[in-house]
Amino acid sequence: MTKQLITSALPYVNGLPHLGHMVGCLLPADVFARYLRAKGDDVLYICGTDEHGTVSEVGAAKENMPVESYCQKYHDQHVKMYQGFNLSFDYFGRTSSDQNKEITYRIFKALDKNDLIEERTTKQVYSPDDGRYLPDSYVMGTCPYCGYDKAKGDQCENCTKVLDPTDLINPRSVLSGSSNIEIRETKHLFLRLPKLEDELNQWIETKKGIWPDIAYSIAKKWLKEGLKERGITRDLKWGFAVPRPGFENKVFYVWFDAPIGYIGITKQWSDEKPTERHWEDWWLKPDEVHYTEFMGKDNIPFHTISFPATLKGTGENWKTVDFLKGMNYLNFAGGKFSKSAHRGIFLDDAIAEFPADYWRYWLIANAPESDDTNFSFDHFAAVVNKDLNDVLGNFINRVLKMTEKNFGAVVPPMGQPTTNEMELYQTLDTLITDYRKYMDGLEFRKAMATLREIWVAGNNYIAKTEPWKVVKENKDYAGTILATALNLIRLFGHISAPVMPESAEKMLAIIGEKLPFRFPTEPMKIYLTGIESGRAFAPCEPLFAKIAPERLEELKIKYKETEA
RNA sequence: CGCAGGGUAGAGCAGUCCGGUAGCUUGCCAGGCUCAUAACCUGGAGGUCGCGUGGUUCAAAUCCCGCCCCUGCAACCA
Numbered sequence: 001m002t003k004q005l006i007t008s009a010l011p012y013v014n015g016l017p018h019l020g021h022m023v024g025c026l027l028p029a030d031v032f033a034r035y036l037r038a039k040g041d042d043v044l045y046i047c048g049t050d051e052h053g054t055v056s057e058v059g060a061a062k063e064n065m066p067v068e069s070y071c072q073k074y075h076d077q078h079v080k081m082y083q084g085f086n087l088s089f090d091y092f093g094r095t096s097s098d099q100n101k102e103i104t105y106r107i108f109k110a111l112d113k114n115d116l117i118e119e120r121t122t123k124q125v126y127s128p129d130d131g132r133y134l135p136d137s138y139v140m141g142t143c144p145y146c147g148y149d150k151a152k153g154d155q156c157e158n159c160t161k162v163l164d165p166t167d168l169i170n171p172r173s174v175l176s177g178s179s180n181i182e183i184r185e186t187k188h189l190f191l192r193l194p195k196l197e198d199e200l201n202q203w204i205e206t207k208k209g210i211w212p213d214i215a216y217s218i219a220k221k222w223l224k225e226g227l228k229e230r231g232i233t234r235d236l237k238w239g240f241a242v243p244r245p246g247f248e249n250k251v252f253y254v255w256f257d258a259p260i261g262y263i264g265i266t267k268q269w270s271d272e273k274p275t276e277r278h279w280e281d282w283w284l285k286p287d288e289v290h291y292t293e294f295m296g297k298d299n300i301p302f303h304t305i306s307f308p309a310t311l312k313g314t315g316e317n318w319k320t321v322d323f324l325k326g327m328n329y330l331n332f333a334g335g336k337f338s339k340s341a342h343r344g345i346f347l348d349d350a351i352a353e354f355p356a357d358y359w360r361y362w363l364i365a366n367a368p369e370s371d372d373t374n375f376s377f378d379h380f381a382a383v384v385n386k387d388l389n390d391v392l393g394n395f396i397n398r399v400l401k402m403t404e405k406n407f408g409a410v411v412p413p414m415g416q417p418t419t420n421e422m423e424l425y426q427t428l429d430t431l432i433t434d435y436r437k438y439m440d441g442l443e444f445r446k447a448m449a450t451l452r453e454i455w456v457a458g459n460n461y462i463a464k465t466e467p468w469k470v471v472k473e474n475k476d477y478a479g480t481i482l483a484t485a486l487n488l489i490r491l492f493g494h495i496s497a498p499v500m501p502e503s504a505e506k507m508l509a510i511i512g513e514k515l516p517f518r519f520p521t522e523p524m525k526i527y528l529t530g531i532e533s534g535r536a537f538a539p540c541e542p543l544f545a546k547i548a549p550e551r552l553e554e555l556k557i558k559y560k561e562t563e564a
Numbered sequence: 565c566g567c568a569g570g571g572u573a574g575a576g577c578a579g580u581c582c583g584g585u586a587g588c589u590u591g592c593c594a595g596g597c598u599c600a601u602a603a604c605c606u607g608g609a610g611g612u613c614g615c616g617u618g619g620u621u622c623a624a625a626u627c628c629c630g631c632c633c634c635u636g637c638a639a640c641c642a
Contacts, residue, residue: 012641012642014642015642050642053641053642054640054641054642055641055642122640124640125640133640134640135640135641136640136641137640137641138640138641152641153640154640154641155638162638165640193639213568213569213581214568214569217567217568217569218567218568218637221567221568221637222567222639224567225566225567225638227639228639230639231639231640234640253640254641254642255639255640255642258642297568297569297635297636297637298636298637298642299642300568300637301637301638301639302639302642305639306639328569328570328635328636329635329636331635366576366577370569370570370577370578371569371570371571371577371634371635372569372570372634372635372636373576374576376575378575379575379576379590382575382576382590382591383576383589383590386589386590387589389601389603390601390603390604391603391604393601394600394601394603394604395600395603395604396600397600397601397603398599398600398601398603398604399599399600400600401599401600402599402600403599405599406599445577445578446578449577449578449588449589452589459603459604459605460604460605462599462600462604462605463596463597463604463605463606464605466597466599467599468597468598468599468600469597469599471599542601544601545601546601
């Protein structure tokens with residue numbers, strides 16, 4: 001049994017998660033985790049909220065809360081929304097946990113011992129009125145190149161020039177608006193990435209042709225340009241205190257302890273049942289584990305360079321990523337999701353409007369794998385209505401109704417297969433092999449297109465065999481057709497389960513089966529005769545409902561799609 | 565400016581690595597069927613593959629060169 005470690009990039013606790021977050025790293029990882037479990041692998045799917053950093057500190061201040069309770073509040077919201085989407089984390093933890101602190105210190109000390117940490121004095125913007133140091137992007141002023149008066153300290157949005165906060169004319173704090181800001185010297189710790197460049201380069205080379213091109217090429221690009229020392233501490237209060245004399249008032253930079261959070265959260269998981277769970281089995285026995293990471297495209301450099309360098313620099317035998325799935329962005333009707341304008345679809349709203357499976361299927365079938373993807377309600381409704389309702393839902397409905405009418409609500413006796421059935425077996429064997437191939441390779445769009453083809457094959461079989469005619473002249477063979485079709489419902493349930501867990505459970509409940517579901521491995525000739533004749537089935541209400549045109553117009557207005 | 569990804573029927577995508585009659589889904593039109601949820605099945609129309617009427621080649625969506633447009637990154641936002 002293969003041990004499969006899966007992580008989704010940790011969502012930042014302060015952000016209200018929307019469909020873009022869902023499709024970028026959470027949902028594909030969940031589908032993959034469910035698929036591997038159904039195949040029988042030993043899966044550990046880890047995620048959690050990323051909590052440290054300036055944004056949390058400032059956000060808590062704005063809400064007049066202690067930062068710990070602020071993070072707890074938003075962490076709980078994340079948990080609730082992800083439950084609504086049926087994400088099957090083995091553990092959803094927090095980067096602010098004691099366990100993560102322990103691992104972060106352990107890794108830091110190992111890096112320090114290997115002479116990979118150096119002290120540097122840097123100049124930072126300090127705002128006395130805010131009582132804090134300001135990250136570059138929290139300083140606003142007039143761009144010296146184009147005169148734009150809302151340029152930020154890292155880059156001017158108007159002319160795209162990369163800036164230093166000291167370049168700005170009339171600099172002021174984004175937080176308080178105060179122009180009383182000063183430049184202070186402050187000591188920080190840097191990770192000496194250049195010393196790890198060769199080792200990293202050799203490691204990346206072994207991933208050529210294995211990682212997706214985008215991940216490999218981004219990693220190579222950074223290495224080609226030469227790595228720079230990277231600051232790993234910040235002048236903040238919220239975070240893990242830096243365990244070194246003279247750094248008592250500083251904390252680790254969020255990007256240092258956030259990816260380590262994958263490990264820290266795994267330890268949160270194992271600490272709950274220390275006798276049966278061992279985080280070391282997943283992170284310190286690299287040959288026994290296959291590790292897949294999911295992330296948005298903006299996160300690729302951190303997962304291909306910074307985090308692996310952090311682990312390798314310890315000289316210890318940490319597990320590093322085997323396969324990365326980087327996703328592009330989901331846009332809303334050609335624009336951006338906007339929290340402040342409340343434009344776009346946030347997860348709580350999504351679940352209130354439609355069952356999670358509708359969203360899960362659309363998002364995976366249209367995953368932004370090769371380019372950014374636009375969400376529109378028109379497209380969403382078209383896919384739900386056609387694929388889920390017409391192709392899949394109607395298939396189930398017509399089979400159940402026809403069987404019940406002619407044979408009662410039990411599975412009819414299955415006779416010898418004819419050419420029709422043999423052809424069906426052959427078609428499905430091929431399609432299911434393709435489906436597995438795409439799921440194994442994390443090609444989600446192709447996997448979903450194949451899943452749909454499998455559903456269509458069911459309708460084709462019924463159209464070709466015409467059981468409504470056959471029943472009048474050869475009732476035995478009509479029974480065979482419908483028994484085969486009932487077995488198809490079971491198949492559809494089993495193979496749809498990774499992407500649509502709730503609907504799959506309903507499909508299987510119809511023919512009297514329960515969790516856990518196994519992905520079929522036997523030839524269709526055997527599998528499609530698996531249900532014994534005479535087994536009672538439960539006629540059900542339609543599994544899916546169409547989205548009516550009027551509803552569609554309401555949604556467009558409610559979510560301001562038409563304004564975009 | 566640099567780097568990366570993308571630009572293929574109305575819409576959404578595959579094909580490009582390794583050149584060989586341009587494919588899929590949806591939408592549209594027509595036919596079939598009438599078990600089923602106005603559904604299902606079959607067929608048809610629709611594209612000078614971003615531009616250079618650029619280069620290589622018997623042959624270019626695919627390889628090479630130049631350019632344009634969209635998106636992201638650019639190490640202190642996370």
